Structures are given as structure tokens and as C-alpha cells.
Amino acid sequence: MRESVPACENLRKDHRAIEERLDVLLAALQRLTPELIPEIRATVRELQDLAAIHFEKEEAIFYPKLRPLVSDLLDRMGLQHADVRELERDLAELLAEPPQTPDSRWLNELRSIGIEFHDRIQHHIVDEEDQLFRLAEDRLTAEEQESLASAMNAARGSHPA
Numbered sequence: 001m002r003e004s005v006p007a008c009e010n011l012r013k014d015h016r017a018i019e020e021r022l023d024v025l026l027a028a029l030q031r032l033t034p035e036l037i038p039e040i041r042a043t044v045r046e047l048q049d050l051a052a053i054h055f056e057k058e059e060a061i062f063y064p065k066l067r068p069l070v071s072d073l074l075d076r077m078g079l080q081h082a083d084v085r086e087l088e089r090d091l092a093e094l095l096a097e098p099p100q101t102p103d104s105r106w107l108n109e110l111r112s113i114g115i116e117f118h119d120r121i122q123h124h125i126v127d128e129e130d131q132l133f134r135l136a137e138d139r140l141t142a143e144e145q146e147s148l149a150s151a152m153n154a155a156r157g158s159h160p161a
């Protein structure tokens, strides 16, 4: 196995935290009833917070460092972020004003957008770890990795948890 490096390790930890929430979201969507809507809304809010901090670390710190090496791959990662953000917005909008007695049509829409949101993030995490992190671990020097990791830790500290 490849030795993992601080910058990628930092981002992988975020991925595991995001996946933990994604599992909770998917489980709720799979047994969706109106009573579960508050729980789903809370989970989506947690995911929004986690993703906002994580995407910012990647887009402001990690991706720019790698752009000279792999601009095509980073364009694709950027598009995946945009897709996730769009679905996140749709989901938040839907959950902002649930009907008093949600009918099956509304619940089906929530389930379908929610599952799509889950799948897109999960797919992006896998692509990132399989392709981008692998490349970063090959190509960045130990010093570069350390300095990226400390920039990321500083960025995280600037956000209230």
C-alpha cells in the first residue's frame, strides 16, 4: 500500500465524516415516512456544513497546488462539486417548507433528490481518492504535503464547527 501523506490524510478524514452522515441520510430515505423529515433535514444541514468547509479547503488550497499537474482532472472534480452544490440547494429548498401532511408524491421527490445527492457525493469521493489523491501522493514532495496540510488545518480553524 502507498504511504498516505498529510494533505490527503486531512481530506480523507473529512470524506469519512461525510460518508458517515451520508449513510444516515440514505438509511432514512430508504424507510422514508413523514416523521423522518426533521431527522433528514438535520442530516442534510450537517452535510452542508461539512461539505462547505471541505470543498473550500480543496478549491482554495489543494486543487490550485495540483492544477499545473492535472488541469483536466481538476476541471472534472470542479464540475462534480458544482453538481453536488446544485443538488444540495434543491434538497435544502424542498426541506425548507415541507407540506403539513406530505403526500407520496412529495415524499418520492424528496427520496429521489436525496438519493441522487447521496450518490453524487459518494461518487465524487471515490473519484477523488482513486485518481487525484493517488496522483498527489506520487507527485508532491513531503514538504509540499506538509505545508498544504497546515494551510488546511488553519482554514478549518477559521470556521466555527
Ligand SMILES: [Fe+2]
Residues within 6 Å of the ligand: 055, 058, 077, 081, 124, 128
Ligand atoms: Fe472534492
Ligand SMILES: [Fe+2]
Residues within 6 Å of the ligand: 011, 015, 054, 058, 125, 128
Ligand atoms: Fe474531497
